[in-house]
Amino acid sequence: MSSAKGIQDILWKAANRLRGTMDASQYKEFVLGLVFLKFVSDAFAERRELLGGAEDRARFAGVFWVPVNARWDHLAANAGGDVGRLLDDAMDAIMRENPALSGVLPKIFGRGGVDPAPLRELVVLISDASFTGHGERPAQDLLGEVYEYFLEKFARAEGKRAGEFYTPACVVKLLVEVLEPFSGTVYDPCCGSGGMFVQAARAHGRDITVHGQEANERTWRLAKMNLAIHGMDPNGLGDRWADTFAEDKQPGLAADYILANPPFNMSEWARRDDDPRWAYGLPPRSNANFAWLQHMVAKLAEGGSAGVVLSNGSMSSKLSGEGDIRRRLIEDDLVACMVALPPNLFRTTAIPACLWFLSRDKRERRGEILFIDARGLGTMVDRTERVLTDADIARIADTYHSWRSTAYTDVPGFCFSASLDQVAENDHILTPGRYVGAASAAADPDAEPVADRIARLTKELFAQFEESARLEAAVRKQLGKLHD
Numbered sequence: 467m468s469s470a471k472g473i474q475d476i477l478w479k480a481a482n483r484l485r486g487t488m489d490a491s492q493y494k495e496f497v498l499g500l501v502f503l504k505f506v507s508d509a510f511a512e513r514r515e516l517l518g519g520a521e522d523r524a525r526f527a528g529v530f531w532v533p534v535n536a537r538w539d540h541l542a543a544n545a546g547g548d549v550g551r552l553l554d555d556a557m558d559a560i561m562r563e564n565p566a567l568s569g570v571l572p573k574i575f576g577r578g579g580v581d582p583a584p585l586r587e588l589v590v591l592i593s594d595a596s597f598t599g600h601g602e603r604p605a606q607d608l609l610g611e612v613y614e615y616f617l618e619k620f621a622r623a624e625g626k627r628a629g630e631f632y633t634p635a636c637v638v639k640l641l642v643e644v645l646e647p648f649s650g651t652v653y654d655p656c657c658g659s660g661g662m663f664v665q666a667a668r669a670h671g672r673d674i675t676v677h678g679q680e681a682n683e684r685t686w687r688l689a690k691m692n693l694a695i696h697g698m699d700p701n702g703l704g705d706r707w708a709d710t711f712a713e714d715k716q717p718g719l720a721a722d723y724i725l726a727n728p729p730f731n732m733s734e735w736a737r738r739d740d741d742p743r744w745a746y747g748l749p750p751r752s753n754a755n756f757a758w759l760q761h762m763v764a765k766l767a768e769g770g771s772a773g774v775v776l777s778n779g780s781m782s783s784k785l786s787g788e789g790d791i792r793r794r795l796i797e798d799d800l801v802a803c804m805v806a807l808p809p810n811l812f813r814t815t816a817i818p819a820c821l822w823f824l825s826r827d828k829r830e831r832r833g834e835i836l837f838i839d840a841r842g843l844g845t846m847v848d849r850t851e852r853v854l855t856d857a858d859i860a861r862i863a864d865t866y867h868s869w870r871s872t873a874y875t876d877v878p879g880f881c882f883s884a885s886l887d888q889v890a891e892n893d894h895i896l897t898p899g900r901y902v903g904a905a906s907a908a909a910d911p912d913a914e915p916v917a918d919r920i921a922r923l924t925k926e927l928f929a930q931f932e933e934s935a936r937l938e939a940a941v942r943k944q945l946g947k948l949h950d
Contacts, residue, residue, distance in 0.1 A: 879905025
């Protein structure tokens with residue numbers, strides 16, 4: 467098989483063999499676990515061949531050590547027996563020999579209820595996928611591309627449940643292009659499958675150290691494998707999954723860059739009232755948006771910056787003290803830029819989203835906030851999903867970088883640099899539409915078509931209805947407690 471596309475086709479065919487026997491969240495573990503097993507075996511075999519068949523472990527630096535019973539030729543030759551146990555034993559052996567993978571690989575193949583027939587077919591199909599011998603392309607890069615392809619495909623299959631492990635690639639790329647994490651420490655407190663780290667390393671080299679945390683066990687394992695595949699240290703995700711609010715696994719961390727897509731409007735989260743992270747005010751139990759923001763501020767190094775995806779409500783809500791927390795963050799000059807995103811970027815939710823960019827070093831832009839209204843950008847790839855094109859991403863990122871360098875001009879309807887006094891006059895509401903004004907026909911010849919605008923505004927309105935219903939339920943719940 468001579469291309470990543472060919473390998474992807476083989477492996478997606480393998481995944482579909484399991485579709486009828488388990489749900490998407492299970493079969494992605496089966497398939498991605500086997501893909502990883504095939505990769506480490508191929509990479510080991512390639513190194514062994516270069517060494518003339520020698521197995522001097524000291525000469526296998528940078529390659530996972532694969533014991534005989536975990537090598538793919540052994541697995542393929544013995545798959546006719548107890549294939550589930552064979553695969554679990556292989557996972558065990560690799561974890562035992564490679565401490566960085568301890569507790570990471572899935573041992574789920576020999577569980578009761580798993581039909582061995584599709585597993586045998588998986589082994590046969592994956593045997594046709596070689597991650598080595600592709601010219602100048604390293605096996606690591608090829609597998610990384612395949613792994614990300616699968617994460618996206620599984621996200622589509624799982625729908626709303628996929629939000630816990632997958633952020634659309636165009637949104638991740640936008641965060642990375644704005645922040646430019648060339649080197650230093652990169653942190654994600656709700657890292658999902660590790661996409662933020664992978665994109666940062668790909669865009670700006672590998673001179674970064676990654677630290678992250680993930681609350682879901684399955685997702686944490688996916689992220690560990692993803693980092694290992696891309697040549698990054700999986701130990702940066704800690705020795706165990708854990709809730710960031712209940713158990714901070716990165717105490718004392720001072721990050722140069724933070725990239726994150728926390729769960730939108732998370733309620734009933736693990737709040738401790740005396741937590742030192744709440745320097746700007748106690749976040750409400752009904753919504754963790756401002757808990758996430760304050761957690762990230764607490765983790766920022768001097769001169770550090772952060773890019774965070776949140777729901778649009780975070781820009782204007784005054785419920786349960788959220789407005790006061792937002793005001794204090796603004797007055798402390800931590801907010802650098804706000805971006806209103808177009809609708810339909812997230813398959814997992816209809817809630818409109820925005821980007822917060824925080825900075826501890828605004829340099830020449832102290833006392834100002836850049837507002838970008840990107841709601842009219844993006845291209846629909848089907849009836850329900852929109853993506854930001856490379857040109858869209860470049861336009862937003864270039865606007866931010868020109869603003870930071872002071873070589874910047876406001877563009878009516880798209881961007882505006884406001885003073886903190888102007889923001890205060892708007893009651894510390896951070897919705898870009900309040901500041902950028904309307905585009906003139908001359909300034910915006912490619913204005914959003916009326917039909918598209920009506921469709922977008924309709925969707926946003928329904929999402930606001932949904933948000934209003936959620937807030938009403940939260941208020942009723944709190945009032946109910948007062949009567950108890």
